[in-house]
Amino acid sequence: MAICPSLAIVLFSTTAMAQDDASAGEPAAAQASGADAAKGKELFNANCAACHKLYKKAVGPALNGVSEKYDREWLYKWINNSAALIASGDPQAVALYNEWGQQNMNAFPGLSTQDIDNILAYTDTPKPEKAAGAVAGAQQGGAVTGGDNSMTNNIILAALAIVLLLLVVLLVVVNKTLKRFAEANGIQTEIVDEEELDRKPIWKAFVENQFLVLVTSIVLLFASLYFVYGAMMSVGVDQGYAPVQPIHYSHRIHAGTNQIDCKYCHSSARESKHSGIPSLNVCMNCHKSIAEVSEETYQEGMNEYGIDYNKEIQKLYKATGWNPDEMKYAGEGEPVRWVRIHNLPDLAYFNHAQHVTAGKIECQTCHGPVEEMEVMYQYSPLTMGWCINCHRETNVDLKGNGYYEQIHKELSEKRGGRQLTIADLGGLECGKCHY
Numbered sequence: 001m002a003i004c005p006s007l008a009i010v011l012f013s014t015t016a017m018a019q020d021d022a023s024a025g026e027p028a029a030a031q032a033s034g035a036d037a038a039k040g041k042e043l044f045n046a047n048c049a050a051c052h053k054l055y056k057k058a059v060g061p062a063l064n065g066v067s068e069k070y071d072r073e074w075l076y077k078w079i080n081n082s083a084a085l086i087a088s089g090d091p092q093a094v095a096l097y098n099e100w101g102q103q104n105m106n107a108f109p110g111l112s113t114q115d116i117d118n119i120l121a122y123t124d125t126p127k128p129e130k131a132a133g134a135v136a137g138a139q140q141g142g143a144v145t146g147g148d149n150s151m152t153n154n155i156i157l158a159a160l161a162i163v164l165l166l167l168v169v170l171l172v173v174v175n176k177t178l179k180r181f182a183e184a185n186g187i188q189t190e191i192v193d194e195e196e197l198d199r200k201p202i203w204k205a206f207v208e209n210q211f212l213v214l215v216t217s218i219v220l221l222f223a224s225l226y227f228v229y230g231a232m233m234s235v236g237v238d239q240g241y242a243p244v245q246p247i248h249y250s251h252r253i254h255a256g257t258n259q260i261d262c263k264y265c266h267s268s269a270r271e272s273k274h275s276g277i278p279s280l281n282v283c284m285n286c287h288k289s290i291a292e293v294s295e296e297t298y299q300e301g302m303n304e305y306g307i308d309y310n311k312e313i314q315k316l317y318k319a320t321g322w323n324p325d326e327m328k329y330a331g332e333g334e335p336v337r338w339v340r341i342h343n344l345p346d347l348a349y350f351n352h353a354q355h356v357t358a359g360k361i362e363c364q365t366c367h368g369p370v371e372e373m374e375v376m377y378q379y380s381p382l383t384m385g386w387c388i389n390c391h392r393e394t395n396v397d398l399k400g401n402g403y404y405e406q407i408h409k410e411l412s413e414k415r416g417g418r419q420l421t422i423a424d425l426g427g428l429e430c431g432k433c434h435y
């Protein structure tokens, strides 16, 4: 009956954790003045985010706490039309303008004072504490708990624990009543002692039964053969290989959430043998202006993957020598050495263009759900059997492949008009894949 107390502990701790999670998070509510920080956030993102960040300078100053720096009336004027305020000779405005290298801020005559109050309520939200409980340096896969997901998990766990507990109680009750019944009917429920003394130990009985010994040996033999064979066949097969990369680069965020086309980065997949890893210039097309991820993305990274995404972007800047404060390339760069994941042995020949362009196969058929991968891994085994199976099973697309059309038609007639597979085209010939 030792299970009962421990179950109770599990039950208690999971519900307690669920409560902890619920009370954490959620930034402070809107300011008292009736201003709406949520509306302000929308306005800020639409109008100001191109030049301002909350906690860090960008094109313009960081705006967190700006409402305390200036008089509110002044802020209305400044935000509605800063150029006019500067032109009017307002000393504060002129000083600010000069301090920021005489850059011009857009005028926003369309924003009402209520709108501006909302924006200021948003810019006044204090910087959230960095992810409580996130273990810095815990690399990928180190599922750090917290956030919505683990909360629902905890609830499910708690529910399961309750069900288990009920089952245990039920069993005990049933057991007791059955015993009582048995006793009432004069049936003995405990094992009688003399019988037990007479009985042979099980292992002795087993050794004396030659048939049983034979069967067991055969089963064991096959089992071990199976494992040895499996181990031997997997030599050189790196399915699932997911090395830690010098920069934590998430396909989930880029190809998934932000829907960047694979070929934007792996552009050579279309016309050459290799697909290639993009150069850092390609990254900087976007990352000159994306120095930090959004607050939600940041929290998700800390809570679910234990990764500080902003630090990872800093690594990109370090590698390219980009200085985000001055917005220009300053330092010396250093190349990023991505760890290669997919790699066929030299004896085999594989061509991306042939499969992607001529064969019209989706990247995901071979590389799996890349747009969901936080960390890239090898999805397919890349064995010869894997190549051959697909060549046997895939029908040649007889339409829309002009170049081959004539050959395909003749071949198809030769085979009595049935669907052609890649194997019929010569996809099983050793020389096609081996040099």
Ligand code: HEC
Residues within 6 Å of the ligand: 044, 047, 048, 049, 050, 051, 052, 059, 060, 061, 062, 063, 066, 069, 075, 078, 079, 082, 096, 097, 098, 100, 101, 102, 103, 104, 105, 106, 108, 119
């Ligand atoms: C095109 C870029 C740009 C946009 C868009 C922009 N600003 Fe600015 N902002 C600046 C610059 C640059 C400065 C520094 C003063 C200067 O050079 O004019 C500044 C300064 C400010 C200041 C003074 C900050 C301080 O700490 O002294 C406030 C407040 C401000 N902006 C609010 C806003 C708000 C609110 C919005 C959106 C409705 C906005 N800005 C949109 C560029 C911009």
Ligand code: HEC
Residues within 6 Å of the ligand: 245, 249, 251, 254, 255, 260, 261, 262, 263, 264, 265, 266, 277, 278, 338, 339, 340, 341, 342, 343, 363, 364, 367, 370, 371, 375, 376
């Ligand atoms: C914004 C640029 C970018 C986009 C878009 C992108 N990738 Fe990548 N990809 C990379 C970088 C950088 C690496 C190397 C780092 C890594 O392995 O995570 C990589 C690695 C890979 C690898 C492993 C290469 C190896 O070492 O064997 C595969 C496979 C891959 N990407 C497939 C895809 C597919 C499929 C898509 C579209 C769904 C895609 N990528 C979209 C940048 C990108």
Ligand code: HEC
Residues within 6 Å of the ligand: 247, 248, 249, 250, 251, 253, 254, 258, 260, 265, 278, 279, 280, 282, 283, 284, 285, 286, 287, 290, 292, 293, 294, 295, 297, 309, 310, 312, 313, 316
């Ligand atoms: C087409 C635009 C674009 C390109 C190209 C691009 N990124 Fe990003 N990157 C983004 C966006 C958008 C985010 C996420 C911003 C957010 O969610 O707040 C991001 C986030 C990141 C992050 C933080 C999240 C993570 O993946 O760990 C890193 C690091 C990063 N990018 C590195 C790279 C590298 C390295 C390359 C080049 C191989 C690259 N990016 C190319 C748009 C781009």
Ligand code: HEC
Residues within 6 Å of the ligand: 262, 263, 266, 269, 270, 273, 274, 275, 276, 277, 342, 343, 344, 345, 350, 352, 355, 356, 361, 362, 363, 364, 365, 366, 367, 382
């Ligand atoms: C028919 C299966 C198949 C398809 C479809 C496919 N790949 Fe590959 N990919 C491979 C194999 C096999 C390798 C290993 C090649 C090697 O080692 O020579 C590989 C390697 C890679 C690499 C590592 C660098 C290189 O070229 O060796 C990247 C990046 C990559 N693929 C991206 C893509 C992208 C992006 C697409 C879609 C446009 C795609 N792949 C479609 C099978 C495929």
Ligand code: HEC
Residues within 6 Å of the ligand: 344, 348, 349, 350, 351, 354, 355, 358, 359, 361, 365, 366, 382, 383, 386, 387, 388, 390, 391, 394, 422, 425, 426, 427, 432, 433
């Ligand atoms: C998902 C299915 C698939 C997989 C996996 C696959 N292939 Fe293919 N392969 C094709 C298709 C479809 C074509 C035909 C393309 C065309 O129309 O030219 C093709 C064509 C080829 C050809 C040209 C054959 C010819 O007669 O012209 C070679 C060589 C080849 N593949 C090598 C490989 C190798 C090596 C691998 C494994 C590393 C592999 N393929 C894995 C589908 C696949």
Ligand code: HEC
Residues within 6 Å of the ligand: 236, 237, 344, 345, 347, 348, 382, 383, 384, 387, 388, 391, 427, 428, 429, 430, 431, 432, 433, 434
């Ligand atoms: C569709 C492409 C394809 C065809 C056709 C093909 N192979 Fe392979 N073969 C491969 C690939 C890819 C590998 C590497 C697999 C690996 O590393 O596990 C390989 C590996 C091998 C190896 C093992 C080498 C080693 O080091 O393990 C031998 C031997 C071999 N092939 C012989 C043949 C012979 C003989 C034929 C013709 C009957 C043939 N192959 C046809 C793709 C092909």
